[in-house]
Amino acid sequence: MGFLDIDNVTKSYGAVEVLHRVDISVEEGEFLVLVGPSGCGKSTLLNMIAGLEGITSGEIKIKDRVMNGVHPSKRNIAMVFQSYALYPNMTVGQNITFGLEMHGTPKEERDKAMKEVAQLLQIEPLLTRKPGQLSGGQRQRVAMGRALVRNPDVFLFDEPLSNLDAKLRVDMRTEIKKLHQRLGTTIVYVTHDQIEAMTLSTRIAVMYDGYVQQLGTPKEIYDSPANLFVATFMGSPAMNVLPAKLVERNGALHAVLTGAEGQEIALRIENAPAAYQSYKDADVFLGIRPEAITDPEGADRNARNIQGFTNGVTVTEPAGADTFVTMTLSGKDCIARMRADADVHPGQPFEFAVNMDKAVLFDPKTEERIG
Amino acid sequence: MAVASSDTAIRTSRITRAFIYLFLLLFALFYLLPFGIMLVNSLKPLSEITGGNMIALPREWTIEPWLSAWSTAQIGVQPTGLRPYFINSLMMAIPAVILSTVVGALNGYVLTKWRFRGDTIIFGMLLFSCFIPFQIVLIPMARILGILQIAGTTPGLIMVHFVYGIGFTTLYFRNYYAAFPTELVRAAQIDGAGFFQIFWRIMLPSSGPIIAVSFIWQFTNIWNDFLFGASFASGDAAPMTVALNNLVNSSTGVREYNVHFAGAIMAAAPTLLVYIVAGRYFVRGLMAGSVKG
Numbered sequence: 001m002g003f004l005d006i007d008n009v010t011k012s013y014g015a016v017e018v019l020h021r022v023d024i025s026v027e028e029g030e031f032l033v034l035v036g037p038s039g040c041g042k043s044t045l046l047n048m049i050a051g052l053e054g055i056t057s058g059e060i061k062i063k064d065r066v067m068n069g070v071h072p073s074k075r076n077i078a079m080v081f082q083s084y085a086l087y088p089n090m091t092v093g094q095n096i097t098f099g100l101e102m103h104g105t106p107k108e109e110r111d112k113a114m115k116e117v118a119q120l121l122q123i124e125p126l127l128t129r130k131p132g133q134l135s136g137g138q139r140q141r142v143a144m145g146r147a148l149v150r151n152p153d154v155f156l157f158d159e160p161l162s163n164l165d166a167k168l169r170v171d172m173r174t175e176i177k178k179l180h181q182r183l184g185t186t187i188v189y190v191t192h193d194q195i196e197a198m199t200l201s202t203r204i205a206v207m208y209d210g211y212v213q214q215l216g217t218p219k220e221i222y223d224s225p226a227n228l229f230v231a232t233f234m235g236s237p238a239m240n241v242l243p244a245k246l247v248e249r250n251g252a253l254h255a256v257l258t259g260a261e262g263q264e265i266a267l268r269i270e271n272a273p274a275a276y277q278s279y280k281d282a283d284v285f286l287g288i289r290p291e292a293i294t295d296p297e298g299a300d301r302n303a304r305n306i307q308g309f310t311n312g313v314t315v316t317e318p319a320g321a322d323t324f325v326t327m328t329l330s331g332k333d334c335i336a337r338m339r340a341d342a343d344v345h346p347g348q349p350f351e352f353a354v355n356m357d358k359a360v361l362f363d364p365k366t367e368e369r370i371g
Numbered sequence: 372m373a374v375a376s377s378d379t380a381i382r383t384s385r386i387t388r389a390f391i392y393l394f395l396l397l398f399a400l401f402y403l404l405p406f407g408i409m410l411v412n413s414l415k416p417l418s419e420i421t422g423g424n425m426i427a428l429p430r431e432w433t434i435e436p437w438l439s440a441w442s443t444a445q446i447g448v449q450p451t452g453l454r455p456y457f458i459n460s461l462m463m464a465i466p467a468v469i470l471s472t473v474v475g476a477l478n479g480y481v482l483t484k485w486r487f488r489g490d491t492i493i494f495g496m497l498l499f500s501c502f503i504p505f506q507i508v509l510i511p512m513a514r515i516l517g518i519l520q521i522a523g524t525t526p527g528l529i530m531v532h533f534v535y536g537i538g539f540t541t542l543y544f545r546n547y548y549a550a551f552p553t554e555l556v557r558a559a560q561i562d563g564a565g566f567f568q569i570f571w572r573i574m575l576p577s578s579g580p581i582i583a584v585s586f587i588w589q590f591t592n593i594w595n596d597f598l599f600g601a602s603f604a605s606g607d608a609a610p611m612t613v614a615l616n617n618l619v620n621s622s623t624g625v626r627e628y629n630v631h632f633a634g635a636i637m638a639a640a641p642t643l644l645v646y647i648v649a650g651r652y653f654v655r656g657l658m659a660g661s662v663k664g
Contacts, residue, residue, distance in 0.1 A: 079557075081558060087573055
């Protein structure tokens with residue numbers, strides 16, 4: 001039993017099922033991020049936790065209390081909306097205390113709670129202003145203050161940073177993370193930004209097409225994606241997915257690729273999971289993160305299985321901290337992430353090093369990870 | 372300091388500009404002419420009108436026609452002046468305007484923020500009521516007023532205008548609230564506000580422009596209505612428009628045109644006043660309601 005239990009929950013609109021048997025259990029103090037592209041059902045799920053949308057089947061429980069049919073205000077949750085949803089006719093102070101007022105909290109307590117929250121979020125000078133007189137970042141703080149003041153069991157965030165400009169977004173991201181570390185509250189956070197998901201969460205649920213594709217810690221999601229969708233959705237630049245053939249040579253499995261000039265590139269796989277054996281001599285997809293392909297000097301020193309190969313370079317893209325190198329492997333563009341000062345030139349062959357510890361294989365038909 | 376230029380693409384010389392303004396001024400005067408004539412003649416003794424030029428300014432200024440129209444002129448058979456009927460109209464228009472605006476606002480709120488099965492059909496039917504001609508309503512309405520025993524009274528007229536106005540006010544408020552962010556309603560729900568608390572504390576404070584639109588539209592229509600007034604409120608309960616007609620059509624004695632002019636201005640004054648006071652909100656509210664909705 002978790003703190004927040006989403007138990008076999010589905011959602012249908014008429015005959016169309018938009019959310020299929022979602023099963024997530026959130027512990028107290030966890031930061032769960034629901035991430036996925038538009039229309040994957042993540043906001044619907046959040047609204048169902050909030051009680052703004054009905055549950056077609058299954059149960060949502062907070063602290064072991066079944067929430068199906070319970071009014072949003074009686075679930076002891078607070079929500080931060082994408083548009084902030086500050087009441088335009090009230091001052092910041094009134095916005096923050098409106099919920100307490102509706103719950104019949106006496107005026108002195110409301111003012112005390114408001115002062116504490118305002119201090120925590122450093123919005124004391126703004127308390128008498130109207131939302132229309134605030135900047136985007138200030139509105140964001142007020143919206144968080146309105147949620148915090150209620151001292152809820154679960155915080156719900158619905159893409160709270162997507163209306164901010166890039167720099168402010170990074171600042172507020174850190175702010176939310178700090179707040180979570182300080183207060184240790186349970187948070188469910190919806191976003192379509194995979195970087196937000198990776199940086200903020202203690203666990204991620206990657207959603208697509210109404211299904212939870214994978215639920216796990218950021219490291220699990222990143223290193224061992226359950227399927228091709230998760231592999232390519234999480235991470236930027238996306239994971240390279242290359243058609244390969246799995247063959248056995250000298251008693252070890254190798255993933256065989258084709259280089260830019262048609263040459264064969266065989267990458268040895270060590271400590272292969274047992275499941276790989278059944279794909280011997282079959283076609284697979286080899287998944288390699290761009291940072292796992294480097295120049296030999298830049299390779300990870302802790303890696304146990306580094307394989308080298310030589311291939312032609314198509315394009316180099318210096319990005320300041322890194323240089324992205326594009327080459328052709330098995331007919332696909334493959335991106336490698338190099339040190340900024342790596343000596344790579346387009347049109348010339350280059351010796352690459354692949355950290356095969358980090359490589360994963362996918363079944364081409366089911367698109368599931370093998371092993 | 373840079374100031375936004377008022378130049379148009381076409382260069383205009385001073386002379387062209389002068390012509391444009393002259394032209395505009397002439398048109399403005401032309402449109403003001405009827406009101407001017409009414410005002411001028413309401414301040415003349417009757418002899419100056421019958422004996423001379425309608426457009427000329429009074430030789431002898433007098434407010435006698437105004438006093439007469441207000442309190443002593445013959446309306447039908449009673450020499451009461453227009454005052455009791457002016458009060459009738461106020462007693463009718465103000466409650467009818469407030470009632471229809473409140474119900475329209477509630478309808479708009481429910482139809483946009485508390486959607487239910489068949490809500491578009493209900494809205495369609497309400498919308499349809501805007502297009503029903505007055506004449507079709509007359510006989511069924513007379514029957515209903517009879518059953519309710521409020522035929523021929525001011526409360527009866529209030530009900531007629533209230534019911535007839537709901538379609539228009541619902542249309543205004545629904546379009547306005549369609550552009551009102553639903554997230555605010557959801558946030559208030561999570562905060563624990565109920566149906567009426569959300570309406571009262573969140574929706575209404577942001578509805579100023581559309582309330583002005585509804586108020587002006589309803590007030591002008593109800594105040595200026597003649598058909599319902601003449602059909603459903605006879606005698607002492609008649610509204611101002613009907614009384615004005617009775618004043619002008621009184622068949623005894625001489626026709627006191629100066630008194631008629633004064634009475635007509637009195638009948639038009641409240642709507643004029645409402646436009647002057649709230650007119651700018653009218654345009655603003657109409658834009659907000661229609662363009663964004």
